[in-house]
Amino acid sequence: MDVTICPICMETLQIPRCIPCSHNFCQQCLNNHINNSCIGKDFPTGFHCPVCRKYVPGSISTDNPSLWAETFPKNAIIEFMIKSNDEKVLKLCKPCLNDNKEESASTLCGSCMECLCAGCTDHHKKLTITKEHEVVPLNVINKSFHRKTEENFCSKHDFRHIELYCFDHDTPCCSVCCVTDHKTCKMDTIEKAFENIEKDNDSLQMISEIDRVASHLQKLKEIQKEKQSKIEDKADEIRDESKRIRQEINETMKKLEHELLEDLAEGMKATRKAIAGNMETFSDLIDLSNHCKAFLANPSKKSCNPGYVGGFYQIKKQLKRLKSAKLSIKDTAITATFSSVLKEVKSSKQLASLTVNEKPISLSILEFQSIPKGIVQVEKTVLDIYHKYGARINEMFLFENDADLFVCVDDKTNLVCTTSGLCRKSVHFGFTILHAVMMRGKIYAVSNRKNLHAIEYLENSATYSRIKFNINRRCFSVSVFQENLVVGCNNAILHLETNGKEQKIIPAEGRGLDVISLNIGNIVYIGRTVTGMRIVRGIESNGRELWKYEHSELKRPWGLTKDFVENIYIAGNFSNNIHMLSSAGYALKIFEQIPLPSRMILRKESNDEFYVVSASTSVKQVKLIL
Missing domain, CATH: 2.40.10.500 (Thrombin, subunit H)
Incomplete structure (x- = not known):
């Protein structure tokens, strides 16, 4: 298949995006596929490649699937191939053209994005600066080339190798990124970061964590499967009950109909018999009247003789009897009064009132057994202030040199100590610090009056300057997210600039006694309710609750x-x-x-x-x- 053709729309690739399985799609086609794949998912985390069906994780930089497509790297080689089909630049060697020579190209350097002849290819593979470049024969590209993953190249700056890792933003960077977007960040080389991972066995620890999470998720999936099985069983039960009721109704209706028709038949039989008898009476009387008329109207009968005279007077009596006969018409009416229950059934709009209630179960209450246990091994006591100061410790943090501790005591004293336990000095700021953090040489502290202060303090100086932020809320905790402050308040968490300017108000539950931010922007905080209960919650940057952690231990x-x-x-x-x-x-x-x-x-x-x-x-x- 031509790799310049999108497998979804079957047209030439427009803004080709390469996903980890090496398949390429138009950005819009990929975006449509991702959105369709995530429909109905409460917490979308990825999608499957429409070609090979391999699972592809979504971007960790955003939870919005509509933005995932543009986070995948552009396939610059395929863009180059599409462009080259128009300009025919795949035919000639680029370095030779620069030297005003025309040599047929045989390879493409994926790093330099230049076509090379056989001679230049040999030189390219020998030079120290280019010998590690990926050089691919043109006939391989034209037939079935699939671009390898671009994990070694910067997604922002084309063809810039990733050499550094930013720990503040949790992202790999090239040298241009370092001097433009990460000037003040904690950086290290990829090699050093890898050495630290290997030294601390972080990958093994993460595999262990992934196994535990996967096991946890498998249990949740099994529980969800059981819930699905139960609801399916309930649906089958309702279907069976509906059929049973209908069958019973049908049988009852059949029985009642049979009884009604039997009664109707008996009633009609008696009615027909009575009407038939009445009809015969009328027929007899009509025959009698016709007989009398025929006798009187017959000329041959009319003569002066005893028979005629006697017959005349008999007919006269018969006429009198006929006229005085008590006759009636059998006016029989038949009605059926159907049961009101049947009428109600007929007029019913539904057989049963059906409700479907979806009740989300917070995963925090699914307390699984066998949470592994460990112990806290005390290496040494760095500081013990009770007997010396008669006070209690409210807060502590490390200076940015990662060597000295700043310990805040509830008698307005603050101690500067080494991590080995040597107290170098005590510092007084005029108030008791309940919660504090250090960023860029400044201390941001919550006082016992629930105010937030910025303190300019030099570790080797005895002087300081202090600014109280004008915040119309009581503050209880403070932490750092990137270059901003995150402040726990009543029923809210604030994002502030370091000058105190409010950026965002995030709804929360209870009093934010402590708060930390994760690299993707989610927030974890301890909220205290009006009843004094403390609950740990994880929320998104918009306040939507992701999880709640409660445990009997x-x-x-x-x-x-x-x-x-x-x-x-x-x-x-x-x-x-x-x-x-x-x-x-x-x-x-x-x-x-x-x-x-x-x-x-x-x-x-x-x-x-x-x-x-x-x-x-x-x-x-x-x-x-x-």
Whole structure:
């Protein structure tokens, strides 16, 4: 098949998009296919290739299937082939043309997008800068070429190799992306990122998580299948009941009809007999009258003799008798009064009142057994302030150097300590900090008066400046999403610029005691209701609830954090444990044996080195043992 033809519309490809299975489609055709595939799905995550039926995940950058098609890479080689068919540039070697020579082309370099002759092909494969390029014979392209996946090339900047990975935006980048869109982001080379993945066995951990999630989803699918089976059985039961009622009605109607027709037959038999007798009476009387008339009208009978005279007077008596006869007409009426029940059945608009109630069951209440258990292994106590300060710890965070801790105490004292436990200084800002985060050298803090402040503080300086944001809401927590602030309030979560300007108000339930954002924009927060109940919820950026996490072994959830693969950690303050969830809200592990955990942070350079506030008085460096 000609690879420049779209398999859906069978026309020349328009804006060819290549999906991971290497099949190419017009962008609009692919968009239509995706939309049709996602109709009726509550949570669309992907689609199947219309050619090979392989599953293709949707874009993680958007949950809207209508935007997925344009996120797949353009197939620049096929675009080049379509253009070349018009301009006939596939015939001649491009480097030779640059040298004013005409040599027939035999190959195409997919990296340089230039046709090469045999000689230039040999040089191309020898040069250090081009020897890794993919060079394909033109006859292979023209017959059955399918472009390989473009995972090594930037989707924004054509033919730019991906060399870096941005951890702030969770996306691979080329060098142009780095200097244009990610100037201040945490970046690393692809090689270094891969080394870290391999060093920490992240891929194996993720496979394990995927297995648990897949097992969980399989259980959900089985439950849904059972629900479907039950509703199908119920539908069959209703069908059978309908048939049974109709059969009973038919049998009853047949019986009643038979009885009615029998009664009708007997009634008509008696009526016919009575009418027939009356008809015979009338016939006899008519015959009598005709007989009398015939006697009187017969001339031969009329003579003076005893027979005629006697007959005349007999007829006179007969006439008198005939006229005085008590005659009647049998005026028989027949009626049938049908049962009112039958009339009601006839006038009924439906055999039964049918209702179909769809009741979504929150997955949070499907508490599956056998959630794996782990333990919190304390490596060392970094800080214990109770005996020294007689106060409690409200908050802590790491400085951007990932080496020093900033610990906020409830007596307006803030301690700057090394991760090894050395307290370097104490800092006072004039209020007690309940919740705080650091971004770009500034501290954004929620005070005990539920106000949000921006504090310009240099770690090596004794001075600071403070700005109170003018927010007409009580603030309870603050975190960072990309370059913005995410603030937990009453029944709402705010997106703010770093100058306090409001960007978005996201509806939420309860008081947002802690909040974190995931890379795709979803939000996880602990909401406290008016009754004091604390519930962990995951929502989209528009406020739509994705999941709710409650568990019998999670009591008084207090703090939230996440790791680099976006697993979520919940501190169970009264249950003395830490719950590990996937970003989709599935319970993956419960880590036990940590007294009264509240705040947690994870060092950027490690995937298992946590710092946990325990019993509100100490900071412990711990490892979560699977």
